[in-house]
Amino acid sequence: MYAIVDIETTGGYADNNRICEIAIIIHDGQKVVKEYQSLINPERSIPYGVQAIHGINDAMVADAPKFFEQAKTIYELLKDNIFVAHSVNFDYSFVQKAFVELGFPLQLKKLCTVRLSRKIFPGYKSYSLGNLCDHRKIIINDRHRAYGDAIATAELFTQLLAHDTEGVIEKTLKKNASNVNIPENLNKEVYEALPQAPGVYYFLNSKSQIIYVGKAKDIKKRVSTHFGGNKGEIAKQAFQKDIYHVDYLLTGNELIALLHESHEIRKHWPRFNSAQKNNNPGHCIFLYEDRLGYKRLQIGRKQNGMKTLMRFANHAGAFKFLVDKSKELNICPKMAGYQSSPTECFDHKIKECEGACIGDESPESHNKKIKAFIQLCDSEKSDYIFIGKGKSQEEMSIVMVEGGSYLGYGFLHKEEAISEWEDLKNYLQKFPDHPEIYKILNSETATKGLKKIKKDDWLQQKIRLSQAS
Template identity: 70%
Template sequence: MYAIVDIETTGGYAARNRICEIAIILHDGEKVVKEYQTLINPERHIPPQLSAIHGINDQMVEDAPKFYEEAKTIHELLEGNIFVAHSVNFDYSFVKAAFQDLGYELKLKKLCTVRLSRKIFPGLKSYSLGNICENRGIKINDRHRAFGDAIATAELFTQLVQHDTDNHIQKSLKKNAAVVNIPENLERTVFEDLPESPGVYYFLNQKSQIIYVGKAKNIKKRVSNHFGGSKLEVAKQAFQSQIHHVDYYLTGNELIALLHESHEIRKNWPRYNRAQKNNSPGYSIYLYEDRQGYKRLQLGRKQTGMQSLMRFPNHASGFSFLNEVSKKLKICPKFAGIQSSPGTCFDYSVNLCEGACAGEESVSQHNEKIQAFIDHCKAEKSDYLLIGEGRNINETAFVLVEDGFYKGFGFYTQEDSIEHWEEFSNYLIQYPDHPEIYKILSSEHATRHYKKIKKEGFLKRTESA
């Protein structure tokens, strides 16, 4: 399937500009089978000189969806198809940059209708879309708008296919196919034997030391991306010459790949991994008691040996939780560690604090609120499982969290009869807890294919059975 794309933008190059309109026409090689178009809010000003060309201004895109809101639909239309456009590198660079901003790498085969037209319809003075469509009798409705130009490009593509007696389209696809340049110190058989399954892969040097760790939905495809492209592009990756072996660990799904990758990077500190080399212990809410007997809360860096009520990957998430819950329970913000002052808190001066900081609220009354905060934290730290696909059709994968702490992951088969919660520990591969893990477990994208089962729900189900 061919995805014929046309975009309108806020400027001439993708590094500093954004898409403000996109149209995608799916073409099966003979005819159009699907159409899609939408304005996009580029989240920046559209210069008047560009508006004069395509007619799109700031007011028109003010209520339009942002790219990330349409990204799933756009990705579904493009995935697995051949990206076709008139001057394809322009359109492709913008779409690729938009997905890169969301953390996705767009890798599609491309066809340029300008280049194909020069070969299949030679001899024209100009191969601009307007000129070649006029020459071929193709009417362009709404010129310089994404949908109008995309429909015209689709009609042009139909004619290119019909007149391609020398197979220029197939030759272009073959020429542009990704080249896998195996590093000189890596045996090709090692690469060829890599699985096309989810997991974590390792690049090892001559001394069998791990120099890079990555995760992938398809290990072989992802590794080939490291080696793909021209020799000049490969040379830009300094570690290519140091790769003597590729190892891997199958996980069955992306979530466990993410969890295992995070652990392996922090465990091995590979030379060429930049991300996740942060051993920050995160932040915690601590409980202590002052000389008057008032129990107080404090948000700070996690410290070894101190028991925390709740843990957070960063200060912002911890402060948000502390502020929200303490306000709900009417805990003095000074005693909650939210405000600091030599005297009473600011809220007391505007009658929003019940006076613990002024000695007007009794120790017992205040400490009851702190106990309610502690109970709230305990309720938040429930025991649960995330259940998903394993490494084969008979296997199930699980991630275990108990008392709010990540315990690790494991796998079990249909033959393993698990009737009690404690039995999951028999199949658990234990891993150390880390703030980075909670970013992964709280990601809807990472956990979207998993079913969450709380301990109390599991116990009720087994008891009723």
């Protein structure tokens, strides 16, 4: 038995809205055997914009029963039946939420007439209820009201059952038992074909535009998590409705997946990504010389014309490094740029600064400390590579950093006998440098299981890539 449901609501998502009308049509697989409809008092005002869609206003529902007053009747109609609706996740999310608020979770098998129509009646440009009914010669009386749409959906479902020569409905019910609620506009076969391997995945909309980029150790498993959970959230409903296709790129390991995801988010600016969605250049430690010949340090945003000694993802990281290293070298805090004063710095007052801030320490003596600071910065910017798994058993991956800057990543055959450091660059796909990259490269989790080799060690030990792997 099938319970074909249509609802009208006070808004477009279940978390902050309520049902204001519901219709349930019971179908035995051949014909309609029972009908139910009722306005529902949502216990809140219906916005004018929503009233314009379905025509239900506050006066119409003022004396209507509240959901809890009809809950027993509605439950008896739904229990033990398969919940059917056009864009089923929308209707189901509201009905389920209404029962959850009464302390009674509802768990039913579901069928979506949008998804079924795409398989059983392929080739239409649009699968909205109105367009489908036009194609299938189904008359909708009272469009955008619960009973009118529910009866039309019931007639559509009758036709789907009659034309289902390949057992699509039965197969769908079996597949849905896995609790992976594939979005209505995404072909199930696309999801089933996703690899269970590390990589980057892309959700595309109806215009093949990228709307979300993610990374995963297991692409198929990670993608499935986007389709579970509470469909009542406005963002999740809009998100899933816009997913028409899933594309992917295999990366061989999680590090490259993270690096490529970071690049793709900044490149495509996907609608539903929020993390890393910025062009923040980070913070830098700059070097400049004042009119008295003292070399000075300063933290700021990256800018042209200033010599950059180090780059950091944020101000906090730059400040900590600057203070720690300056204290280690006994550099005047004012000259290091983290104390400001019209005269002497605070540390000089407590006799912990040699007085470059007031001229007691000569430029020559002070600048030797700055030179040592520059050398510390250079030592932090070592050249190195990460070696990891490739996209196949015969392949390996490399990620290269040189001069403190990320160059990119690449793949090559395990048997490549490369001994020259410069030759490794021929296998790289180059990518722009960005502060976010260093959070990834410095993450123990992201680099776990990969081998890190510094350039000096490579050259001194005459390492060949085939040996290093």
